[in-house]
Amino acid sequence: MKAEGGHGQAKILTADEINRLFVDGFSCDRDRALFGVCLYTGCRINEACTLATSDAIDSKGVKDNLIIRKKNTKGQQETREIATATELRGYLERHQPGKQHLFSGRHGRGHINPRSAAAILEEAFKTVGIEGGSTHSFRRTALTQMANAGVPLHVIQKISGHKSLQALQRYLAVSEQQVKDAIAALKFL
Template identity: 60%
Template sequence: MKIDGHGQAKILTPEEITRLFQAGLHSDRDRALFGLCLYTGCRINEACTRLVRDVYQESGLVSAEILIRKKDTKGRRATRSIQTHPRLRQWLEAYQPQVKTDYLFPGRWQRGYIRPTSAHKLLQQAFQRVEIIGASTHSFRRTALTQMSAAGIPLRVIQEISGHNSLAALQKYLEVSEAQKGQAIAALTF
């Protein structure tokens, strides 16, 4: 569902993210799955197709970096390695898949991986529980990339994390707030 004024998925506020992860998502698996989207800026398909070894060490500990393999990315451009955020680490530690499967988020009857359409349905139910309107699985990607930009992270670094082919493609994801516009004008010193 894309409903903001520019036909793009809603960017979530910090308050909405808190409500969603505390009250909307009911399982460790769901918090780990959607936390992966939020804290890596990855697409839902990239999260669903993660292998256990892309996230956990052989010892069972969460890896310092999340691996998103080239074959699982939209443009199959490059493998990405993204540092594991402390909050994401907590969700992944709480989740620890219990079945023996190669996929981090197994599908129905432990065959293959959870399909992005199934993940979307789970998320829509969670959004309804906490009354968040206009958001989708893609909201996590837009939220993560916009927050990085707002924090002053150089666009080239954000591009490496997101896997976008060009800065122009990345910039379509980013939202600029009125406060940021005001800060930009206030920064003028001439």
């Protein structure tokens, strides 16, 4: 699987590609829930794979906030709580988690390995004819969509767990149309 969408960065998925993946690409509720976590929280695949069941679900059902523990983050930055989007709540409600791990590994031992998750995604991409995507595409897609919707960068940084705004900004795609619109906004007379 090609791991990037250009210029060394993961491909940003379109709404159509996301729909095709979640409708026809993923073969089970676990896979929809796993990659739904990546898409609707902007987390890394390792962060999603290592979630404890208690980080997302309690005795009342799916929690309002999903918890990504410091020990599972890149660089062990800090624990983050991210609101559970309505769509993600649905994926998690249909998923049958393990007792300890939200996404159990083979034969219920430990959590799913991020390489196994990448192989699942590669197969889903092939099934629906998407090229150039990777597990990191979900993170980059989520963060770019938030920025395009006008979410302040410091809020996106809190969600993504990036150490700095500079590191975050490398994730965000800028389209040619956005550049044209920015120039067109210049009105001095």
